[in-house]
Amino acid sequence: MSKTIHTWKRISLVEENVKLPTGNSITHTTIVHPGAAVILPITADNRIIMINQFRPSLKKWLLELPAGTIENQESPLVCAQRELEEETGYSSDTFISLGQFTPLAGFCDEIQHLFIAKQLSKTSRYSCDDDEVIDVITLSVEEIEQKIINGEITDSKTIACLSKAKLCKYL
Known part of the structure; x- marks a missing residue:
């Protein structure tokens, strides 16, 4: 019941x-939770496109990878394509799956699908949801790792996706 x-x-x-x-x-x-897609967008010069997003639940800004909730019955890949463009203004036809991540298994059934996006193209579309306040920034992998070490990046999906990409030798 x-x-x-x-x-x-x-x-x-x-x-x-x-x-x-x-x-x-x-x-x-x-x-x-219907699930989510997390995207690690890698530029041609091996920099990572990230977002600095105000998170109302925490009442502070978080530096994180673009990500979003799966809508209706869309696939995780379609969600990743949509969220990348909505949150960063970039698109890609080259997505590599890094598998899945279970962020809150003690009380949530959400599964996050991890992707790398390469061969990025700038688009004119940049459309956030009403509750999203986002700045787009680009950092090197070394800068991101230093921000994780310093506690400036605390977002679990970002740390997990970056770690998986490194372990799989994509970075």
Whole structure:
């Protein structure tokens, strides 16, 4: 049995009875999320396009990779293509999948799909959602790593995507 407690945009808070592998049953509350795409845009000179975005939940700016929630029944790749253009004003026909990331498994079912975007083209389209305040910046991998070390970049999806790209030898 499950009960939707609250819905906002495409996200719901759902309470349900869950049987654990031990045989015990519990009532568990989950944030049900349609998933997201995270994009690591790499320029021709090997710089990374990032966004500095004001996050109302934290009431502060976060330096992060472009990303967004999957809409309707779009694929993660289509979401990545759309979000890259909406948030940065760049497009690409070359996307490389880096797999998936589960950022909040203790209370959320969101899966983030990680992508590298290469062979970028500047577009005239730059359209943020009403609740998005974004500045676009370009940094070297070394500058990003130093900002992670210094605590200037704390966004988990950014750190995970960059780490996966490095481990897979794309950076």
